[in-house]
Each structure stands twice: as structure tokens, then as C-alpha cells.
Amino acid sequence: MPEQPELTVQGWGPGAPPAAPGQGATDPGAVLPRAARRHLTEQLGWTPRATPPVAVDDIRLAPSRLPDDVRTELAALLGEEHVRTDRASRLRRAGGKSYLDLLRRRGGDASDAPDAVAWPAGTGETAALLALCAERGVVVVPFGGGTSVVGGLSGVDPDDRPSLAVDLSRMASVADVDVASSLVTAGAGVRGPALEAALAGRGLTLGHLPQSWEFATVGGYAATRSAGQASTGVGRFDDLVAGLTLATPSGVLELSSPPASAAGPDLLGLALGSEGTLGVITEVRLRVRPLPQATAYEGWSFRTWAEGLAGLQRLARHDLLPDVVRLSDPDETRANLLSATGTGARLLRGALRARGRGGGCLLVVGWEGLAPLVRARRDAAVPVLREHGAVRLGRQVGESWRRHRYAAPYLRDRLLDAGLLVETLETAATWTALPTVYDAVRRALCESLGAPGKQPLVMSHVSHGYATGASLYVTVLADRDDDLPLQQWLTAKRAATDALLAAGGTLTHHHAVGADHRPWLEREVGPLGVEVLRAVKQRLDPRGVCNPGVLLPD
Numbered sequence: 001m002p003e004q005p006e007l008t009v010q011g012w013g014p015g016a017p018p019a020a021p022g023q024g025a026t027d028p029g030a031v032l033p034r035a036a037r038r039h040l041t042e043q044l045g046w047t048p049r050a051t052p053p054v055a056v057d058d059i060r061l062a063p064s065r066l067p068d069d070v071r072t073e074l075a076a077l078l079g080e081e082h083v084r085t086d087r088a089s090r091l092r093r094a095g096g097k098s099y100l101d102l103l104r105r106r107g108g109d110a111s112d113a114p115d116a117v118a119w120p121a122g123t124g125e126t127a128a129l130l131a132l133c134a135e136r137g138v139v140v141v142p143f144g145g146g147t148s149v150v151g152g153l154s155g156v157d158p159d160d161r162p163s164l165a166v167d168l169s170r171m172a173s174v175a176d177v178d179v180a181s182s183l184v185t186a187g188a189g190v191r192g193p194a195l196e197a198a199l200a201g202r203g204l205t206l207g208h209l210p211q212s213w214e215f216a217t218v219g220g221y222a223a224t225r226s227a228g229q230a231s232t233g234v235g236r237f238d239d240l241v242a243g244l245t246l247a248t249p250s251g252v253l254e255l256s257s258p259p260a261s262a263a264g265p266d267l268l269g270l271a272l273g274s275e276g277t278l279g280v281i282t283e284v285r286l287r288v289r290p291l292p293q294a295t296a297y298e299g300w301s302f303r304t305w306a307e308g309l310a311g312l313q314r315l316a317r318h319d320l321l322p323d324v325v326r327l328s329d330p331d332e333t334r335a336n337l338l339s340a341t342g343t344g345a346r347l348l349r350g351a352l353r354a355r356g357r358g359g360g361c362l363l364v365v366g367w368e369g370l371a372p373l374v375r376a377r378r379d380a381a382v383p384v385l386r387e388h389g390a391v392r393l394g395r396q397v398g399e400s401w402r403r404h405r406y407a408a409p410y411l412r413d414r415l416l417d418a419g420l421l422v423e424t425l426e427t428a429a430t431w432t433a434l435p436t437v438y439d440a441v442r443r444a445l446c447e448s449l450g451a452p453g454k455q456p457l458v459m460s461h462v463s464h465g466y467a468t469g470a471s472l473y474v475t476v477l478a479d480r481d482d483d484l485p486l487q488q489w490l491t492a493k494r495a496a497t498d499a500l501l502a503a504g505g506t507l508t509h510h511h512a513v514g515a516d517h518r519p520w521l522e523r524e525v526g527p528l529g530v531e532v533l534r535a536v537k538q539r540l541d542p543r544g545v546c547n548p549g550v551l552l553p554d
């Protein structure tokens with residue numbers, strides 16, 4: 001039914017599931033270059049070992065609990081072929097792609113799978129579906145690309161009602177291209193590549209490029225307030241939304257106010273980040289821009305993390321940040337150097353050696369737009385970088401990063417096959433608080449995951465810059481506890497979240513709250529803030545069927 005390729009059940013990438021047990025690489029450590037493997041075995045106390053997923057056919061899936069009469073009514077609404085309870089449809093929509101999701105699916109557990117999947121074709125069908133589900137007590141979990149990394153699709157319901165995944169893939173058109181106003185309307189199920197292809201034909205681009213770009217959808221971006229790799233330049237996804245349509249059990253909200261409006265509080269802001277708790281976003285009106293005439297990507301190297309942060313802060317203060325900014329700390333820089341293979345890696349190593357830098361902190365920057373502006377912005381930023389001790393590594397380093405920027409999730413699957421814990425977390429803080437948050441998260445993760453002879457590898461980068469601060473993205477590798485793998489990460493994640501909040505970071509800069517972060521939401525918005533959100537939900541979703549397991553604390 002959906003024309004776009006579906007994500008594999010137990011990992012990343014389209015279509016076929018990962019190799020069945022016994023069919024993977026004979027040497028599990030061979031997924032990494034020798035130097036990287038040596039580094040990881042020494043630091044992590046990791047013994048490369050085969051830990052393949054169970055065969056997809058062996059994943060346990062309970063029978064569907066959707067009552068027959070509800071299924072019949074849904075089929076009458078949407079058409080027989082657009083309501084399914086078969087194993088493959090339900091498994092494909094079981095949870096998202098966090099480390100915990102992958103551990104569960106790899107271990108044969110799909111207890112979070114929906115009882116059925118529905119494919120409405122537009123706002124009218126979605127609104128009717130929501131009204132029916134509210135009346136019949138069926139939980140609705142909107143399903144975009146299925147790339148949530150915070151348990152956004154877990155479908156947890158305190159009342160344990162049957163659940164329906166609402167797949168948005170039939171709403172994937174791009175319409176109303178208004179070139180003069182730089183506006184376009186996209187169906188919520190459109191993914192990045194299809195949207196960019198449609199826009200390119202009109203000389204336009206959205207420029208929202210998260211690492212999950214190949215699979216994530218426009219509706220999912222809006223529901224989670226996503227940020228792409230060029231967000232420093234083009235803005236977060238919230239900045240790119242000029243309006244949207246939200247179907248709720250109480251009716252349809254059309255929220256649109258371009259170019260700007262002062263007509264009361266911003267209701268659009270309530271829908272952005274609502275994570276399916278208020279209803280289903282069916283259409284999004286987007287602010288687009290002309291395709292860039294020129295691009296300039298390049299690599300730089302700072303001696304230290306502190307110098308790098310100071311350099312970026314200075315650029316930010318003078319509104320000189322490039323469109324793409326990605327500053328890696330020494331651990332991430334070293335790991336890049338050790339694990340990268342091919343021309344890009346050779347270039348990076350060569351460029352660093354030539355400038356007398358063994359490691360330091362790698363900075364990738366990119367400018368896009370009209371050629372004179374790209375030149376002028378770059379010319380203004382370069383002296384600031386140099387003043388803070390940065391040396392230029394050249395264009396090929398930047399272009400190499402750009403070419404490989406979607407590769408990491410594929411590598412993660414292979415590392416999971418070899419007995420590693422691999423997960424990421426993110427936050428943001430003011431320039432003042434950022435160094436403290438950085439230290440606090442690292443300390444918490446090292447204490448939680450460390451043991452005699454075992455230290456996790458905690459790698460960080462700054463990748464979204466603002467005048468007031470920046471995001472911090474952390475990747476963790478550790479030797480997996482084969483007996484209690486879920487517990488191992490849950491404990492570490494709890495420690496890291498407590499630490500980053502205490503140090504002044506936000507609960508999430510772009511991954512959203514989901515099920516995983518909701519115990520902490522009250523610390524971020526306060527008890528009254530939670531009450532306000534509950535009151536809005538009560539008005540739009542009085543029976544509480546819209547994604548009840550996410551965002552709001554118990």
C-alpha cells in the first residue's frame with residue numbers, strides 16, 4: 001500500500017530485516033577498522049561477540065485485541081484494505097528506533113505493537129476515525145516514519161485499551177506551491193526525499209535535514225519539534241511551519257497565520273510538539289526558500305573544546321554562525337579519526353597532521369545561499385575562527401562529512417550485532433551553562449556505565465547554534481550487559497537526565513518528550529504548566545484516546 005520503502009523491523013534502513021542468527025559476519029569485531037576496535041576493546045572492556053537479533057518470524061506478538069465490530073466500522077470508513085490486523089503491518093509499527101526499542105525487537109519482544117493499523121486518506125477520514133475511536137475506547141497512535149527515539153510510539157495506555165496505529169503514508173502529497181510567498185502545503189506523511197524532490201522541480205527547498213531524513217515525515221517533525229542539521233541557518237522545524245491542520249476527536253483545527261499575526265496566543269505553538277496527544281496532524285504549511293545558488297562546506301580544528309565553544313559563542317553573538325555548525329569534542333574527534341575509512345578519513349588525518357594537530361576538536365561548517373552572501377558571511381566568520389585558535393582543514397573534510405552524514409544509524413546496527421550498547425541523547429543550554437552541562441552529563445554516564453576495567457566512550461558535539469546558547473548531542477558506547485541490557489541503559493539515562501537538568505540543560509532540544517522523558521516534564525514546565533497542557537487535552541480529547549502514553553506525566 002505505501003509507496004515509500006518501509007523501515008526494517010529490528011534496525012535502520014529499508015526493507016529486509018537484518019541477517020538471521022548465524023548469517024552475520026563471522027568476526028563481529030570486523031565491523032570497525034582495526035585501530036577503532038583496539039581503542040574500544042581497551043577503553044570499554046568490550047569483547048567483540050556475536051549478539052544477533054532473533055529471526056523476525058520469532059518475534060512474539062500477542063493476538064490483536066481490536067473488537068471485530070470496531071474493525072468493521074473502521075473498514076466502512078476507510079475501505080477494507082486500509083484497516084489491517086496482520087502480523088507484518090503491526091510489527092512494522094511496533095515502537096520507534098531508540099536503543100531500547102531496538103533491544104526489545106532484537107530480543108523478540110513486540111509487546112508494544114498496536115492491535116491494528118489504519119491508513120486514512122485525508123483530514124475528513126482522520127477526524128471521523130478519531131471520533132469513532134473516542135466513542136469506542138480505542139487508543140490512537142499517529143505513526144509517521146516510525147523514527148522516534150524517545151518511546152513516542154510505545155502506545156502505553158494506563159487503561160490498557162486496544163490501540164490503533166494511524167499510518168500517515170496515504171497523505172503524502174505536496175500541493176499549493178506558492179512561489180511568490182515561499183509557502184507550500186505538504187501532507188503529513190511526506191518524507192524528506194520526496195518533499196525535496198517535489199520542491200526542487202520548482203527551484204525551492206525546505207532545507208530540513210535531520211539524520212532520520214530518509215524515513216521521518218513532515219507530520220512527525222511538527223509533532224516532535226524536530227531540528228535538522230542545517231537548523232542554525234534555516235531554523236528548527238517549528239520555525240518552518242506557517243500553519244497546519246490538526247484533526248482531533250472534538251473537531252478539526254485549522255491553524256495558519258502567515259506571514260505573522262497578533263490575534264491572541266499562538267495556537268499553532270500548542271500543536272507543535274503535541275506528539276499525537278491532541279490528535280493527528282494531517283497537513284503542514286511550510287516556509288520554503290530558493291535552492292541555494294552556492295554552498296561552501298569545510299573543516300576546521302580547534303585545539304580544545306573550550307576554545308571551540310568560545311569561538312562559536314563569539315560568532316553567535318555577532319550573528320555570524322554558518323548554516324551548518326558541528327563542533328565535536330576531543331572524544332568524538334578521536335573516534336571519527338579512528339573509525340572513518342576511505343578518502344574522507346585519509347584527508348582528515350592528513351589535514352590534521354599537516355597542521356601539527358593530532359586530535360583537538362573538529363569543526364564542520366557549511367554556508368548555503370546566494371553566492372555573494374555565502375562569500376561575505378564566510379569572509380566575516382573566518383577571522384573570528386582564527387582568533388580563537390582554529391586552523392582550516394579544507395573543503396574536502398567538510399564535503400566528506402556532508403556525503404556521509406546519514407551513515408551512522410546503519411553502522412549502529414552492526415555495532416549492536418557485536419555486543420555494544422550504542423545510544424544518543426541530547427539537550428541544549430545557554431552559552432553560560434553549556435560547559436557545566438557537558439561535564440555533568442559525561443560524569444553521570446561514566447559513573448553509571450563504568451566498572452573496573454570498563455569505561456564507556458562518551459562523545460559529544462554541538463550542532464545547533466543560537467544567539468543565546470546551543471544544543472549538545474551525546475553518543476554513548478559501552479560494553480553491553482547481556483543479562484540486563486535494558487536496565488543498564490535505563491539507569492544510565494536516568495542519571496544523565498537528572499544531571500543535565502540540574503546543570504541547567506533542557507529535557508530535550510529536538511528528540512521530544514515521548515514516553516521516555518515524561519517523568520521529567522514537570523521539572524521543565526512546572527506543575528501549573530502540566531495542568532495547562534492537561535486542560536487543553538481534556539478539551540480536544542475528552543476520552544483520552546490520543547497517544548496517552550507520551551508527553552504528560554502519569
Ligand SMILES: Cc1cc2nc3c(=O)[nH]c(=O)nc-3n(C[C@H](O)[C@H](O)[C@H](O)COP(=O)(O)OP(=O)(O)OC[C@H]3O[C@@H](n4cnc5c(N)ncnc54)[C@H](O)[C@@H]3O)c2cc1C
Binds near residue numbers: 188209210
Ligand atoms: C537514526 C535517527 C536519527 C535521528 N536524527 C534526528 C535529527 O537529526 N533531528 C531530529 O530532530 N530528530 C532526529 N531523530 C528523531 C526522529 O527522527 C524525529 O523525532 C522525527 O521528527 C520523527 O518523525 P517521524 O515521522 O518518524 O515520527 P514518528 O516516529 O512516527 O512519531 C514521533 C511522534 O510524533 C507523533 N506523530 C507522528 N506523526 C504525527 C502526526 N501526523 N500527527 C500527530 N502526531 C504525530 C507520534 O505519535 C510520535 O509520538 C532521529 C531518529 C533516528 C532513529
